[in-house]
Amino acid sequence: MLTLQFGQCGNQVGHTLFSTVAQDLYSANTGVPSKRNSDYVQAGFDTWFKELSKNGKHLARAILVDTEQKVVNTVCSSNESNSMWNYSPANIVCCAGGGSANNWGYGHYIKGPQLSLAALEAVRHEVERADTFQGFLAILSSAGGTGSGVGSYLMEKIRDEYPTKTMASSIVFPYGSGEVCTQNYNTLLTLAKFIDITDVAILFENDQIHGICENLTKVPNTNFNDLNHVIGQKLAAVLQPVLGTTNILSTLVHQLTPHPQYKIATIKTSLLALPSCQLYDGNYKWNSIVWHLKQMLRAPALNLNLTDMETKMPSNSIPSRTDFAYSKSVSNILITRGSSIGNDTIVPVELNDEKLYADWVPHVEKIAHLHQPRKLLGKDKTAALVANNSQLHRPIDAIVDKAWNTYIHSAFLHQYKQHGVEEDDFLQAFAKIENIVKVYRELCSEEIIS
Amino acid sequence: MSQFISVQVGQCGNQIGSAFWPLVLNEYGIQTSSNSVQLLKTQKDHVKNTRELSEAFHSFFHVPGNKGDLSFKTLADLNAAKVKARTVLIDMEDSVVSRYRQGPLRGLFDQTCSVTNYPGSGNNWAVGHYTHGTEYRDRIDETVRRVAEKCDCLHGFMITNSVGGGTGSGLGTAVLSFLEDSHPRVDRFVSCVFPSGTEDVVTAPYNVLLASRELLEHATCVFPVENKALLEICNAQMSKRENIDQASYNGSCLPFQDMNSIIVNMLLHLTSGSRFPGSLNMDMNELATNLVTYPKLNYIFSSVSPIALTASTMPTIPGTKMQDQLFTDAWSRSNQLLKTDPLSPGSVILSAAHVVRGTTSLTDMRRNIKKFQSKARFTRWSKEAMKVGLCSVPPFGHPASLLCLLNSTAMSNMLEVIVQQFDKLYSRKAHAHHYLEVNGFEENHFHESRESILNLSKQYIELQIQQPMNIPRLQLL
Numbered sequence: 001m002l003t004l005q006f007g008q009c010g011n012q013v014g015h016t017l018f019s020t021v022a023q024d025l026y027s028a029n030t031g032v033p034s035k036r037n038s039d040y041v042q043a044g045f046d047t048w049f050k051e052l053s054k055n056g057k058h059l060a061r062a063i064l065v066d067t068e069q070k071v072v073n074t075v076c077s078s079n080e081s082n083s084m085w086n087y088s089p090a091n092i093v094c095c096a097g098g099g100s101a102n103n104w105g106y107g108h109y110i111k112g113p114q115l116s117l118a119a120l121e122a123v124r125h126e127v128e129r130a131d132t133f134q135g136f137l138a139i140l141s142s143a144g145g146t147g148s149g150v151g152s153y154l155m156e157k158i159r160d161e162y163p164t165k166t167m168a169s170s171i172v173f174p175y176g177s178g179e180v181c182t183q184n185y186n187t188l189l190t191l192a193k194f195i196d197i198t199d200v201a202i203l204f205e206n207d208q209i210h211g212i213c214e215n216l217t218k219v220p221n222t223n224f225n226d227l228n229h230v231i232g233q234k235l236a237a238v239l240q241p242v243l244g245t246t247n248i249l250s251t252l253v254h255q256l257t258p259h260p261q262y263k264i265a266t267i268k269t270s271l272l273a274l275p276s277c278q279l280y281d282g283n284y285k286w287n288s289i290v291w292h293l294k295q296m297l298r299a300p301a302l303n304l305n306l307t308d309m310e311t312k313m314p315s316n317s318i319p320s321r322t323d324f325a326y327s328k329s330v331s332n333i334l335i336t337r338g339s340s341i342g343n344d345t346i347v348p349v350e351l352n353d354e355k356l357y358a359d360w361v362p363h364v365e366k367i368a369h370l371h372q373p374r375k376l377l378g379k380d381k382t383a384a385l386v387a388n389n390s391q392l393h394r395p396i397d398a399i400v401d402k403a404w405n406t407y408i409h410s411a412f413l414h415q416y417k418q419h420g421v422e423e424d425d426f427l428q429a430f431a432k433i434e435n436i437v438k439v440y441r442e443l444c445s446e447e448i449i450s
Numbered sequence: 451m452s453q454f455i456s457v458q459v460g461q462c463g464n465q466i467g468s469a470f471w472p473l474v475l476n477e478y479g480i481q482t483s484s485n486s487v488q489l490l491k492t493q494k495d496h497v498k499n500t501r502e503l504s505e506a507f508h509s510f511f512h513v514p515g516n517k518g519d520l521s522f523k524t525l526a527d528l529n530a531a532k533v534k535a536r537t538v539l540i541d542m543e544d545s546v547v548s549r550y551r552q553g554p555l556r557g558l559f560d561q562t563c564s565v566t567n568y569p570g571s572g573n574n575w576a577v578g579h580y581t582h583g584t585e586y587r588d589r590i591d592e593t594v595r596r597v598a599e600k601c602d603c604l605h606g607f608m609i610t611n612s613v614g615g616g617t618g619s620g621l622g623t624a625v626l627s628f629l630e631d632s633h634p635r636v637d638r639f640v641s642c643v644f645p646s647g648t649e650d651v652v653t654a655p656y657n658v659l660l661a662s663r664e665l666l667e668h669a670t671c672v673f674p675v676e677n678k679a680l681l682e683i684c685n686a687q688m689s690k691r692e693n694i695d696q697a698s699y700n701g702s703c704l705p706f707q708d709m710n711s712i713i714v715n716m717l718l719h720l721t722s723g724s725r726f727p728g729s730l731n732m733d734m735n736e737l738a739t740n741l742v743t744y745p746k747l748n749y750i751f752s753s754v755s756p757i758a759l760t761a762s763t764m765p766t767i768p769g770t771k772m773q774d775q776l777f778t779d780a781w782s783r784s785n786q787l788l789k790t791d792p793l794s795p796g797s798v799i800l801s802a803a804h805v806v807r808g809t810t811s812l813t814d815m816r817r818n819i820k821k822f823q824s825k826a827r828f829t830r831w832s833k834e835a836m837k838v839g840l841c842s843v844p845p846f847g848h849p850a851s852l853l854c855l856l857n858s859t860a861m862s863n864m865l866e867v868i869v870q871q872f873d874k875l876y877s878r879k880a881h882a883h884h885y886l887e888v889n890g891f892e893e894n895h896f897h898e899s900r901e902s903i904l905n906l907s908k909q910y911i912e913l914q915i916q917q918p919m920n921i922p923r924l925q926l927l
């Protein structure tokens with residue numbers, strides 16, 4: 001698998017992901033016999049790392065793309081001391097300068113073409129040297145200019161060159177209260193590209209991740225580093241080796257996207273390896289964890305705000321009342337890690353519940369379950385549910401709403417026009433994303449059947 | 451690493467510059483002393499960021515044959531390495547610039563980086579803009595080219611000038627369009643001083659109006675500053691006991707030092723995101739994208755907190771309370787570099803940026819952004835037009851500081867005053883003939899500039915009372 005880190009967010013999240021993976025591969029608390037563990041470790045290193053560097057560090061299968069050097073310098077220098085891995089200097093594709101100005105147009109039409117040659121060269125080199133190439137994983141934020149604009153430009157190029165390889169993307173959505181004045185335009189334009197280019201887009205919302213940090217870790221002040229730990233663990237919980245497949249990316253794509261209109265997913269996790277969760281480790285039965293994941297798919301009744309169950313710990317007492325409404329999925333994958341034995345085995349029937357799925361989804365395609373007895377990061381149990389679910393229309397709808405409101409007042413448009421993004425391009429992106437909102441929203445209403 | 455060239459025009463511009471350079475050096479941990487008295491204390495915990503500081507050194511300085519680790523500690527080290535400031539000094543009289551050549555920092559300024567003349571522009575915008583602009587264009591272009599050649603990654607010009615006089619105002623705005631011609635893709639940030647109205651320059655209203663129009667046409671962003679506002683800040687700050695160091699340092703410098711150091715403080719903060727890393731970088735080229743919501747609406751309000759440059763009594767572990775205080779102060783009138791209050795009743799915010807240097811958290815930032823959103827008024831679309839920047843290297847002497855930049859329709863108040871003052875003078879045609887005598891200047895320039903500023907003001911007011919549009923979102927069949 002080749003990871004492509006785009007922009008500040010992509011590079012910071014990617015760095016945390018590789019650190020998390022390396023830490024897991026070196027973890028001593030495995031819960032499995034050493035032969036089994038070494039298979040796992042072997043597979044893990046093959047997925048994420050290539051040969052050793054001269055000073056004995058594992059080199060990441062990753063390409064770092066940015067339009068300014070400070071972030072890349074910071075993540076690389078933090079690897080210099082006491083870390084078992086590092087990036088290959090040849091894989092850093094980065095022009096000196098001042099970033100992409102938080103402007104998708106500038107990133108896409110100016111910076112993207114500038115970086116394209118070097119980036120594609122690095123990609124070819126990495127793809128060639130992999131014995132079995134699984135596919136691409138892009139990591140980026142949609143709000144800035146580099147991740148969004150350069151990211152979508154380069155992914156398009158890579159898609160042209162590798163039309164049959166699996167391409168997955170992890171896209172970080174900005175805080176709703178605003179971090180970049182043009183974040184809604186950038187997100188709109190990014191999503192419109194990625195939905196066509198990549199096979200599956202996994203969304204992370206900074207607001208939601210922030211909620212997990214504040215509620216589950218008892219740290220009073222949250223920083224990007226904390227958010228990135230959560231995102232890194234979610235990705236590791238899904239992408240670390242599992243039994244039954246050697247290409248997790250293509251398994252994900254096949255299971256999750258049975259229908260070409262639905263290519264977006266989120267990762268829900270129960271029992272992340274966060275500081276405050278350690279206390280409870282081991283106390284939870286698998287069926288409480290599965291139930292916990294199911295609760296994360298509940299639909300709010302009458303527009304009330306539902307507590308995000310992911311910001312809570314699971315509970316061992318399953319309530320008697322179970323007739324909740326759920327927002328419908330197109331497909332889900334459950335990935336569990338840890339031992340499943342005796343009277344505590346994983347039975348994912350709860351997640352097979354009809355109420356969780358749109359009517360037209362054939363029974364066999366609803367849910368897949370993948371397992372790995374080896375502990376993730378030394379935790380007795382970890383479970384991740386990758387859900388292609390109707391809930392996703394909400395954050396996207398919110399973005400479209402704000403972007404539209406800004407668009408009809410023509411604010412900021414001149415910044416985009418100067419780089420060749422015309423009103424028509426906006427309208428096309430709007431149409432595409434409105435359609436996504438619509439099809440995802442309609443999963444929940446009975447009458448629409450594809 | 452992004453590099454900036456400081457272009458200092460006129461007396462005011464160069465005086466701001468002479469406050470700028472020692473403070474920049476100080477930020478990079480290089481001691482500047484005069485008569486073997488150390489002027490500003492170096493901070494202990496500054497060493498933490500040595501690496502970032504030395505990497506960022508290139509932003510403002512050229513180090514010939516620069517290699518690896520820069521461990522400059524003193525001016526002597528800099529002179530030995532032939533370090534030069536990336537700057538162009540332009541003045542049509544010699545007094546301020548010649549002081550650079552004699553001052554303690556003289557080693558940093560090449561003879562070749564200055565363009566001077568005698569005897570000034572007589573506080574006449576037209577003389578600065580046309581007479582000197584024409585005569586010196588080639589020399590200025592050549593000087594800029596030479597300094598720009600030494601940059602491998604030129605990101606922006608930072609122009610400092612005043613708009614009340616003749617040279618900074620007239621020639622300064624001419625230089626702005628020279629730069630636009632020669633480096634169309636390099637941003638031009640102008641921090642310019644507006645007169646306080648009670649000063650000596652009688653023709654200031656003409657100069658201000660004519661310059662303001664040029665700024666709105668040719669600058670990427672303008673950060674206007676009013677002397678009256680600076681004066682009030684100084685009066686409030688410098689009497690405080692904890693600022694005694696600062697006050698005595700200022701006393702030892704050129705006139706206006708105390709006021710100018712407030713501008714410098716703002717500029718250091720403004721550029722921090724391009725010079726230093728942070729978990730949410732704000733590069734300088736993001737300013738225009740985030741703050742200039744419509745073409746030409748490029749006049750930006752700025753405020754910094756804390757104001758003082760050194761504060762020995764600051765707590766080193768900032769808590770929630772201190773974080774909130776930073777924000778509250780930055781929003782208060784007393785920290786604004788303009789007299790006009792960007793949050794005055796009736797005005798609306800078009801976009802805002804909050805940039806924190808030093809210790810902070812997303813939690814603090816979010817709490818305060820939400821507070822701002824409930825406190826200020828917005829257009830229908832601008833409530834979430836918030837830019838956030840986090841820079842990991844704090845300013846010298848503080849654990850954290852905040853820069854707040856606002857694009858507010860309250861700017862129309864200032865623009866109206868500019869026009870009023872102009873009208874007062876022009877209705878009597880006072881001194882106007884001095885302008886009309888200048889080759890290249892025509893009566894029409896007055897009218898066009900007036901029109902242009904009025905239009906801008908009108909544009910702000912229209913946004914203020916903008917009727918919300920209600921075009922429904924795209925309907926899909």
Ligand SMILES: Nc1nc2c(ncn2[C@@H]2O[C@H](COP(=O)(O)OP(=O)(O)OP(=O)(O)O)[C@@H](O)[C@H]2O)c(=O)[nH]1
Pocket residue numbers: 006007008009010012013067098099100101102103140141142143144145146147148172173174175179180183206224225227228231729730731
């Ligand atoms: N979760 C998370 N989000 C981040 C991180 N860094 C930045 N972001 C988000 O990313 C968005 C800003 O985009 P950046 O990634 O900084 O922008 P960029 O891709 O570098 O593009 P330019 O800076 O415009 O060139 C904001 O929504 C941030 O919240 C991070 O480390 N973690």
Ligand SMILES: Nc1nc2c(ncn2[C@@H]2O[C@H](COP(=O)(O)OP(=O)(O)O)[C@@H](O)[C@H]2O)c(=O)[nH]1
Pocket residue numbers: 459460461462463465466570571572573612613614615616617618619643644645646649651677680705706707709710
């Ligand atoms: N803040 C500040 N204002 C100054 C300074 N020097 C001059 N001014 C103001 O600048 C205006 C006069 O312009 P000046 O720079 O002297 O003219 P020039 O040399 O022809 O550009 C007046 O409004 C002064 O109050 C200074 O060092 N700092």
Ligand SMILES: [Mg+2]
Pocket residue numbers: 007008068099100144146731
């Ligand atoms: Mg960036």
